[in-house]
Amino acid sequence: MFMIASLLLCLWKPSLGGPSSKASWSTRLNSLKFLLPLLVLFLVIVGSIYLGWATPTEAAAIGVIASLGLAAQNHSLNGKMLMAALDGTIKTSSMILFIILAASFLNFALASSGMVQQLTGMLNAYDLSPFALLMAVIALFIVLGFFIETLSLMVITIPIVTPLIVAAGFDKVWFGIVMILFVELALITPPVGLNLYIVQASRRGEAFSDVIVGTLPYLAAMLVMAALLVAFPSIALWLPASLSQ
Known part of the structure; x- marks a missing residue:
């Protein structure tokens, strides 16, 4: 889906693909x-x-x-190449660790406030249809993905949300794939999208807003992919079903 999005973007505006050469x-x-x-x-x-x-x-x-x-x-x-590699590794690793540290503080604040429990409690309180429950869970993942680091997002939500989804009649494997898709979505959504900062670190002084704007087509592609998975669950279940036969 990302390759299709990139192809459509380059067809729409060839300059986005960089300078072209013929061979x-x-x-x-x-x-x-x-x-x-x-x-x-x-x-x-x-x-x-x-x-x-x-x-x-x-x-x-x-x-x-x-x-x-x-x-x-x-x-x-040689020694110069090794020092340059070590220097880049230290800078990137330090940046990622500081982002994870800041995200951990934010996760602690959100967990202490009971926001996640309140949101899941709302899901339990209303007698939702299976489809409405799924949409509510997807909305929950999208909202929390803006603020919570991906590993913490899974640790906090999976034990609470998965039993609700399974009880509604959805396949566990299918929901796992859908959930991972939205966890990956959280990696490119501000303000805690880890991949955004990794890309920004490699751009050296360019505007961070450009990185955010650049992710919008891929956010749309992931949402289209999620819609296809919801509309046609066999996309995710065909291969596991074939291997189990």
């Missing part, structure tokens, strides 16, 4: 060899996870080792 098909095919290191790195990281050899955290460490190996193969592994 023959032979040149394009010959250029694919430069993608091989990235493909190897992808296979090492994702392959080790899906084969059960490593957890995501361990796979990240394996990816670092593989990256060092690729850098050594390209004769670019």
Whole structure:
């Protein structure tokens, strides 16, 4: 869906795709060899996870080792490169930790105020139809996603919301996919959208409002995806049903 959104944006306004260049098909095919290191790195990281050899955290460490190996193969592994990589890692990690720390304080304030419990209590108090209950839960995720860090959002809401959804007759696997979609939505919604600050950190001095505006088409794409999942649950359930047969 994001690729479709990007394609439509570039078709509507080609300048959003950056400067364009023309090349023959032979040149394009010959250029694919430069993608091989990235493909190897992808296979090492994702392959080790899906084969059960490593957890995501361990796979990240394996990816670092593989990256060092690729850098050594390209004769670019030196002290200056390592110091630049460490400096960038420290800056990015520090920024993320400070954002998570601030979000944790906000989470504590919201939890202490009882806002989440009041919202879920409202859901229990009204005799809603299954569809109305689902819409209310989705609205709850959207509103809380503006202010609560994603992990805390799941920890706070899942134990309360999931029993209501299951009791209304919805599939657990389907709801898990829908929930993760809105948790990911929280990563690009201000003011606590973690990915917004990561992108802003790489832009070095540009206006933060540009990052927010740039996410709007992708927010719309995620909402369209959510609407399709609600209207056609088989989109999410087809593959699990096929594997279970």
